[in-house]
Amino acid sequence: MSPYPDLFGECRVVRAGGELDVTTASAFAHDLQAARCDGGPPFLIVDLRDVTFMDCSVLDPLCAAWHASRRRGGWVRVVHARPGTTMLFRSCGLLTRFPRYASPRDAWQGRPAGRPAPDRTACGDARSVPRGTQPRPWQNRAP
Numbered sequence: 623m624s625p626y627p628d629l630f631g632e633c634r635v636v637r638a639g640g641e642l643d644v645t646t647a648s649a650f651a652h653d654l655q656a657a658r659c660d661g662g663p664p665f666l667i668v669d670l671r672d673v674t675f676m677d678c679s680v681l682d683p684l685c686a687a688w689h690a691s692r693r694r695g696g697w698v699r700v701v702h703a704r705p706g707t708t709m710l711f712r713s714c715g716l717l718t719r720f721p722r723y724a725s726p727r728d729a730w731q732g733r734p735a736g737r738p739a740p741d742r743t744a745c746g747d748a749r750s751v752p753r754g755t756q757p758r759p760w761q762n763r764a765p
Contacts, residue, residue, distance in 0.1 A: 633665030633696075634658070635726050639672030644679040651683035658687060664696025667729045671703050681714060688719060699729035 634657040642650055657666055666687055670676065688698040700720040702708065711717040723729035 632663045633667055633730060634663070635667045635669055637669040637672070640674055642670070642673050642676040642680045644677065647679040647683065650680050651686075654683050654687045658690055664691045664694035665730075666691055666696070666698045667701060667723075667726050668698060669701045669726055670707060671701055673702070673704070673707065676707055676710060678710065678714060681710075681716065684720065685716070699723055699732075701726055701729050 636653050636657050638650055638653070640646070654666070654668070658664070668684065668687075684698065684700070691698050698720070700711075701723045703722075703724065708717065708722055711720050721734040723733070724735045728735070
């Protein structure tokens, strides 16, 4: 995690890397708090592209940052690329609050990524089936 958030345009960027879990959640929460405590702009980009693992312990600090920014007329946007991060947001009902952005520039410009990273199927196949086509038989089998 970055000890001091970067300034990007008129917003702060907090970058995190490695594993975000119960052992690192407090440091992550501190970075999010530091990015918004100086009375600066209420716009925050959280860059999770270098995060290799993330569990739900970091969702509370993210939601707290989102609420604080919204109260001040701002937003929090999350940059992420890994399917696991997308699955975590989706399974917790937060994918609409934190849609996927491909880069900090896209987040700043409010351009969400075209489609979320595909979920893994029951067989571990990372390919998704396009809408309107029949799934292949091996994609529907339970493991």
